[in-house]
Amino acid sequence: MTKKILIISSDNTGHGHKSITESLCEKIGMDHDINVHVVDGFSLGGHSLLNIGKTYGPITRRSENLWEKVFNYSAENPELIDKFIEMLIRKNFLKLLDEEKPDLILSVHPNFNGSILNILEKEFIKIPFLTLIADLVNISPLWADKRADVIICPTIEARDKCIEYGVPAEKIKVVGFPVRSRFFRNSTNKKVNYRVGTPLNFLIMSGGEGVGNMKSIAEILFDQFDCSVKIVAGRNAKLKAELEQSLKRKYGNKVDIYGFTKDIQDLMFQADIAFTRGSPNVMFEAFASNTPIMITGALPGQEQDNPTFAEKLNLGVICKDPSQIEAKINQLLENDAEKLNHIIHCQRKFINSRAAEEIIQFMLEVENRFEWKLQLA
Structure with a gap:
């Protein structure tokens, strides 16, 4: 049976989130039993949120001090950021779920972890939700929502930071950083x-x-x-x-x-x-x-x-x-x-040259476990 994976990424906040997504998609493309749909999370919030995402380039080019303030504010107020983005993306995200009917959701951007989990929780929607952290050492709390089914980390340092934020160790998987072949x-x-x-x-x-x-x-x-x-x-x-x-x-x-x-x-x-x-x-x-x-x-x-x-x-x-x-x-x-x-x-x-393949295989294992639990319930 074909599985459908929804990936929440970003096209405008640097190129890292996009390249991570591409590394996964090139491996997924080799498996005819998996369909993937990628969406820019900022686009779900309409022009207002999309324009916020597009400020990343100008800010990081022209004012590193301003970017530091933005990063620190979001790290100090993760629940506020989650609620704000939840409000902006709620309607379009629910519409997307209805259209795509994914078997699993993977987020590769910190702004869409808590916000999407809030929506799923309030709507009583049960879909496995995984986070793939795109940073190495300095991990924002926005990455570390303990409600996620699994948080995939590129480094031991990222894992340790998630545990520090209260994520149970059994919910964390260290694989490596996926790089395009x-x-x-x-x-x-x-x-x-x-x-x-x-x-x-x-x-x-x-x-x-x-x-x-x-x-x-x-x-x-x-x-x-x-x-x-x-x-x-x-x-x-x-x-x-x-x-x-x-x-x-x-x-x-x-x-x-x-x-x-x-x-x-x-x-x-x-x-x-x-x-x-x-x-x-x-x-x-x-x-x-x-x-x-x-x-x-x-x-x-x-x-x-x-x-x-x-x-x-x-x-x-x-x-x-x-x-x-x-x-x-x-x-x-x-x-x-x-x-x-x-x-x-x-x-x-x-370097782990098989990181992308291992992440995909692990996602399928999580989805299978989730499906098995639903059958037992």
């Missing part, structure tokens, strides 16, 4: 064969929204190393134009500047080192592609401890001060790039 190399034997004087390939990126001091980093790399630099400005068209005007004129074909690209994995495969902020999705895609990362910063709130997480596990290095870039890279390149290759080795051991 195209980010995994065909060969598992990547090694940086560096010798003094060898040109280096650098990649500078900053998540889908394109934030950070990309120009300064590129200039330091060109001044200190024989290299080529590729820069991904994401959806930030203004930044892309500024970088093209300032860098292309000076460095010519040694620099390439991209907007939002669906082929980011190819750029990662070509890079010896990638510079990025502590975005969970970007970090794990780099781990999957065995691309050593230098983390230059993180959004306050949900990303703030991600750089330390990566460095502690030797999956990358932190370099928030541009003046330290040269020294950090030279350390990685010492002794025939010994530290750089050790990072690649640790990434390969750490």
Whole structure:
């Protein structure tokens, strides 16, 4: 019997929620016994909520301090946020349930956990509800609603935070962070064969929204190393134009500047080192592609401890001060790039290439258990 899964995601609050959804859908597409329907949770609240979701990009690009206040307010007032969103999405969500009749609901965005659970509870609707956390260490209480049937965590740190918030340990499943299959190399034997004087390939990126001091980093790399630099400005068209005007004129074909690209994995495969902020999705895609990362910063709130997480596990290095870039890279390149290759080795051991498949299989097991309980009732 075909099962139908409803996934509540987001198209406009960064690219992480969307890419997680895509990683699951590509595996679900291989199973003819599963149908999936994906909806942008913000669209369920009409223009007002959709416009709120669309402010994520401008706020995170222009004012990290404002974003920190937004994150902290929502973390301190989860019940208020849940009730507000519940009020906005209630009518359209119930209509969606009536149209799709899902066997299971999976939320991959924190704003739609408590709000949807409120609606299901008040309407006496019994459908398995699972949450898939898209953050690593700094977990908002919005993720940790103990009424969920299961909360799927990407890290031990996320699990521990959910337990701290009162979620029973038996309701938590640690699987890993699902990454789209195209980010995994065909060969598992990547090694940086560096010798003094060898040109280096650098990649500078900053998540889908394109934030950070990309120009300064590129200039330091060109001044200190024989290299080529590729820069991904994401959806930030203004930044892309500024970088093209300032860098292309000076460095010519040694620099390439991209907007939002669906082929980011190819750029990662070509890079010896990638510079990025502590975005969970970007970090794990780099781990999957065995691309050593230098983390230059993180959004306050949900990303703030991600750089330390990566460095502690030797999956990358932190370099928030541009003046330290040269020294950090030279350390990685010492002794025939010994530290750089050790990072690649640790990434390969750490990443769970089957995370998406395991999450899907686990969801089906939860649905089957739920169905069995209903038959016994």
